[in-house]
Amino acid sequence: MGKTHKISCAGFGGQGVMSMGQLLTYAGMIDGKEVSWVPAYGPEMRGGTANCSVIVSDEPIGSPIFDTGITTAVVMNLPSFLKFVPKVAPGGSIFVNSSIIKEKVERDDVNVYYIPANEIASELGNDKLLNIIMLGAVVEIDKIVESESILKAFLKVFGDNKAKLIPINREALAKGAEYAKKLG
């Protein structure tokens, strides 16, 4: 049996959670995996939490949606934290944007990584890199896709005219990865 990653990315609109999911999806395809991306497109997108469900799998994907059994959750704000932490499968990973979320995960059957993404983004001089920093941490720990594939995906998702942003995004991925690695 191959591995199936069920990834939920959630946060406020504007934190880049939808594009984070799309980058993982595209990178997965570049790596030769089966992939799908589903947005939550209800009224909750306005003001509340935006989220998307991504599957990266070695096998053909049946249901592209999942409510529980999440293997990787990236939560960028408190409403997302409250909504998704209980839905992560035992043994799964939770990546918390600790710049915004002060709560701690009160489960001992999951691996939790607190990443101060806003601070790291400020250090890099670009607040928009928030999602890429989180993605760097995710890829370092859960090995869902190759880090280099994310950068290839970047041009697919954002367009070839964004090529000049590749170096800073490469740096952001590395920073996120480095921070997560230290957390072990």
Place this chain on the structure above:
Amino acid sequence: MAKVIMKGNEAIAKAAILAGCRYFMGYPITPQNEVPEYFSRELPLVGGTFVQAESEVAAINMVYGAGAAGARAMTSSSSPGIALKQEGIGYCVKGEIPCVVVSMMRGGPGLGTIQPSQSDYLQATRGGSNGDYHIPVLAPGSVQEAVDFVKESFEIAECYRTPVMVLCDGLIGQMMEPVELDHEPTKREKVDLSTWALGHSPKGKTNTIINLDIDAPNCERENFRFFEEKYPAIEKNEVRWEEFMMEDAEYAFVSYGTTARIIKNAVKALRAEGMKIGLVRPQTLWPFPQKPFENKKIKKWIVGEMNMGQMVPDVQLACGKKEDVLFYGRTGGMIPTPEEYIDFAKKELGGAK
């Protein structure tokens, strides 16, 4: 062509343009807004025409006009919008206007919700318009199939001179998946435009498209022609379905679209526990596939839909045993989980292995 990742709605619009569709008329409604958005951006670049009509009724009648002139034309909408288009669809049937209607279903009835649903199965297959008629209804189960079926739909529409509906639940429109856009549709014989289309008549002849049949015997004759020639040909040539893990199955789910994908997970899980269960997935809802239901090894059929069981009568008719058909579904924009189908199958089929 390499695979690209596209949102279902955009992929549908792109597939239509690749299939030669140059006229799109529509009116916005969630969850299919990326379809008109894509056309509005891309159609002018290939010399096509995009019209945001003043209403759904206007849009389908503009499609009637473009189709009557032999152009590849399309409209799309979601449930309440498709309800408004029904009159026009019936007119296209009577005028034998080839055209494609994409229906991206959301929860109903009425204005309902914007979340995915399959509650317009009956509207599509039984017709919300008046009169004796059928239209081919294709139900894709993935973004790739949506792309392929849109291309096929234009071929079917022109071969039989009929409106064709591509019926998707909203999730197919919203999700992103890898797609190959260069699959060629099966080429079908096309009715020569000079024999019927406006503006294509040969010298000395005038093509006309008439919807009002003053003469009842003639209207009956035309209806007989549809039901004795056109529809049997479509039933014979265009029916399609997928069978999943059906080789040794003793029980079977019947489902289409996103629900069929959800059920594939359930089938795999139940198989892992030793239950001999499979899935029949109709890809055309009219014509409804009959052959897979001739399988006499199947003890129970479980229909799964995002509605209150609209396909159940078709399955009962096809398998011929009303009491052998069970149903589980969610409605109003709620999406069932694989676990719900696993639990339902275990409960209803008891300790069946």
